[in-house]
Amino acid sequence: MPGWQALQEELADHNFQVIAVAVDEDVETIRGAADGITYPILIDADHVVTELYAISNVxxxxxxxxxxxIVxxxxxxxxxxxxxxxxxxDSETQKDHIRAWAKHGTxxxxxEDAKGAVDDLSSEEEQARLFFRIATRLRNDGDADGAERNFVTAIDLAPHDWTVQRAAQPLRGINPFGEAFMELYTAFNEAGRPFHGVTGH
Structure with missing residues (x-):
C-alpha cells in the first residue's frame, strides 16, 4: 500500500487516482494497514468486484x-x-507502464485487444464463488461445519482461484502467509500460474 501511495502522490497532477479494493471482511485489519494512505480503500466482502471483472488472483x-x-x-x-x-x-518496470499511461496516454x-484479453469466469469458477458466499454466510451464522463443507466445495471447484482459496484461509483459521500459502503458491506455479489476466511485466 505505501508503494501505491507514493505512485498516487507522484502522478496526482496527471489526473491519476488509485482506488484499492480489499477482497476481505476484516475492516479493522484493513484500517490498521491503511495508516498514512490517502487514496480510497473499498471493502468488497461479497467479492462483487472480482466477479464483475473476472479477477482470480490477488x-x-x-x-x-x-x-x-478498461484500458x-x-x-x-x-x-x-x-x-x-x-x-x-520488478515493480519499477510495472510502475513505468502506469506512468507512461498517466503522463502520455501510452x-x-x-x-480492441484489451476488450478480449480476459476470459469470463468458467461455470466451475462461478459455482465456486456461490459456494464461497454460502460458506461465509454459514460462518457468520455460527455454522462452522456447514461453512467448512462449502469452503471445501468452492476450493475443489476452483483450486487456483486465489479470491476463493486464499480468501478462505483466514476465514477457516488458516494463516494466509504461512505454510498453507506456500503450498497454494507451489501448486499455482506447477499448474502454469493460471489466472484471468494478461501476462508480461
Missing part, C-alpha cells in the same frame, strides 16, 4: 480511463519489490 490491477473504459485489463502488478524474490516481478495494448 493482487490484480486494472487501469480504467476517465470514460470508464489495461487484469494484470498482476506490484507497487513495491516486497514479493520480487517470490514472483520475479498503453501496453490497443483498446
Amino acid at each position: 493482487p490484480t490491477v486494472l487501469m480504467i480511463d476517465e470514460d470508464d473504459n 489495461q485489463p487484469n494484470w498482476s502488478a506490484y507497487a513495491s519489490d516486497t514479493f520480487r524474490e517470490l514472483t520475479g516481478i 498503453l501496453r495494448m490497443s483498446p
